[in-house]
Each structure stands twice: as C-alpha cells, then as structure tokens.
Amino acid sequence: AQTVTQSQPEMSVQEAETVTLSCTYDTSESDYYLFWYKQPPSRQMILVIRQEAYKQQNATENRFSVNFQKAAKSFSLKISDSQLGDAAMYFCAYRSSRGGSNYKLTFGKGTLLTVNP
Amino acid sequence: KAGVTQTPRYLIKTRGQQVTLSCSPISGHRSVSWYQQTPGQGLQFLFEYFSETQRNKGNFPGRFSGRQFSNSRSEMNVSTLELGDSALYLCASSLGLAGKYEQYFGPGTRLTVT
Numbered sequence: 001a002q003t004v005t006q007s008q009p010e011m012s013v014q015e016a017e018t019v020t021l022s023c024t025y026d027t028s029e030s031d032y033y034l035f036w037y038k039q040p041p042s043r044q045m046i047l048v049i050r051q052e053a054y055k056q057q058n059a060t061e062n063r064f065s066v067n068f069q070k071a072a073k074s075f076s077l078k079i080s081d082s083q084l085g086d087a088a089m090y091f092c093a094y095r096s097s098r099g100g101s102n103y104k105l106t107f108g109k110g111t112l113l114t115v116n117p
Numbered sequence: 118k119a120g121v122t123q124t125p126r127y128l129i130k131t132r133g134q135q136v137t138l139s140c141s142p143i144s145g146h147r148s149v150s151w152y153q154q155t156p157g158q159g160l161q162f163l164f165e166y167f168s169e170t171q172r173n174k175g176n177f178p179g180r181f182s183g184r185q186f187s188n189s190r191s192e193m194n195v196s197t198l199e200l201g202d203s204a205l206y207l208c209a210s211s212l213g214l215a216g217k218y219e220q221y222f223g224p225g226t227r228l229t230v231t
Contacts (some may be wrong), residue, residue, distance in 0.1 A: 006227075026124070033217065035219075038141075042224070043205065043224055043225050044222065044224050045207060045209075045222035046222075047219055047220075050219065055192040092158065099216065104150065104162040104165060104175065105150070105152075105160075105162065105209075105220060106162070106175055107146065107159060108159075109159045110160075117162075
C-alpha cells in the first residue's frame, strides 16, 4: 500500500518570503500522480498543484512550484512571495494511475502553515 | 459552473442513531468519492462511486455505506453511530475514475456524535 509522509506538522513564514513544505511517499509503482491540496480555515479543500510521475519537469502554478525527485520519492512544495491568504493546512496526496482499488487519494497528515505579517 | 455541494453542513446526532449525508458533484462529473477527516487519523478514504456502482472501498466497517444516483448525486449513510464517527466528511467529484482526473472537494459535513 502507498503511504505519504509529511514530516513537518507546522511551519511558519514571514509575509513575502519563501517557504518549502516537505513530502515523501512510498510506492512500488512507476506511474502515478502527486498533488498538493490546501485547506484554509473555511475547510474547503483546494487543489494547489499536481505532478505526473512520468514528467520530469517540475510543475509550477504562479507562486507555487514543486521539487519532484522520483528516485528519492520526494515531492516538496515551494511557496514564493508568501501571502497572508496562503495560511492553511497543506496536504500532500498520492494517486495511482492504475485501476481497481488504487484510484483513491492517499493523503499525508498535513502541514499547518502560518504566515506572519 | 457550480462547485461540489454537500448537505447538511452541520449535524449533531446521538450514539446509536443513523445519519445520511448528501453530495452533489460538479455538473458533468460522474465520479464521487467520500473521505473522513479527523484530527487523529487525518484524511481517510471511505469509498468511490462511478456510474451508480461502488468502484473502490476503504477500510471502514459495514456501518458505513453509500450509493450514487443516475444524476451522479451521492449519499453516504452511517448506521449505529459511535462517538468515534465524529468527523468532517468530505465529498469529492471528478470527471472519471482514472488517476489523471483531478478531484474537486466540497465544503464538508461536520458530524458530531454525542
């Protein structure tokens, strides 16, 4: 079974600075998808960024980018120019590209990000 | 396009009762997944429905069940409620089953069991 580990329960960053959230995963598969979700205090889970394992290029979405290291099974999220609205719980998630029971999203425990003004 | 909606947003039930939660997916989305979120266990997968059939199930007891209707709306039911069932229940919809399809989450239903 796949597992996702987020080793940082909490992180803080100053407004306008950069912060990196860590995520490692364990899988025996070669083809899969990785995601970062954001859950603000309002509780609506929002997709931040996704990465296909077969793509070597790291995904970017405006101020959000990932460092995907497939061999190391590492998938970190970098937030540049942090804003107060970035404060939230961030979840790393894994999803297999195969069928059957593997389509579910497997989540890490989350990292609570605080942005200080 | 309207997002995923869940009703009710908050529920308070007593041990032993049963509860039904509803989820309306984004228009055109045929897959609906359910997750339980608790402080201790985090986000755990309950089940996934596609074309009115359960395609995938997590490690939850049989007290947790669900169904999907022809319009893709889904309901989940929890019978004989226990205190440990208190959680935020999240529904997510996607276009299809394959891993490439992104899941879009609803705001959740906060269930409190007393």
